[in-house]
Amino acid sequence: MTDALTRIYVDADACPVKDEVYKVAERHHLPVTVVAGGFIRVPQHPLIERVAAGSGMDAADDWIAERIKPGDIVVTADIPLASRCVKAGATAIAPNGKPFSEESIGMTLAVRNLMTDLRSSGEITGGPRAFSPRDRSTFLSALDSAIRRIAHRRTDQS
Numbered sequence: 001m002t003d004a005l006t007r008i009y010v011d012a013d014a015c016p017v018k019d020e021v022y023k024v025a026e027r028h029h030l031p032v033t034v035v036a037g038g039f040i041r042v043p044q045h046p047l048i049e050r051v052a053a054g055s056g057m058d059a060a061d062d063w064i065a066e067r068i069k070p071g072d073i074v075v076t077a078d079i080p081l082a083s084r085c086v087k088a089g090a091t092a093i094a095p096n097g098k099p100f101s102e103e104s105i106g107m108t109l110a111v112r113n114l115m116t117d118l119r120s121s122g123e124i125t126g127g128p129r130a131f132s133p134r135d136r137s138t139f140l141s142a143l144d145s146a147i148r149r150i151a152h153r154r155t156d157q158s
Helices: 018-028 059-067 079-087 102-120 133-157
Strands: 008-011 032-036 048-052 073-075 091-093
Touching: 008 018, 008 059, 018 032, 018 133, 032 059, 059 079, 073 079, 073 133, 079 091, 091 133
Parallel strands: 008 032, 008 073, 032 048, 073 091
Antiparallel strands: none
């Protein structure tokens, strides 16, 4: 069991692994905050909280970034949000299981910005590859590893 100081935040709009987050969080007895721009359906469970952050541009991202702290985990495909969370000392994981770290976030942001520029100029018309069962499995492993790593760090600090 992990210390309840860890909270998992889910950037829920278009997140394909919400059900996996709920299962892992329940196994580790961790609270989950599911944040979306508007209403989103979540299971009725005492560990799961739903937040409708508002429809403004980046409202859900801002809501998460203002509350996340070291020891928390955010699940997001949004690279700028991941960057903000990593800078706050949190763990950020993409739905495909890719971890965002202090070492990688700068390059990841640069590539994202380059791809955005190329798409807007018409150079690239395709989007990301389809989400696969392997991505789901990689995500589950990454989330479980992150939870264990945070719990281990907390144990070492006490």
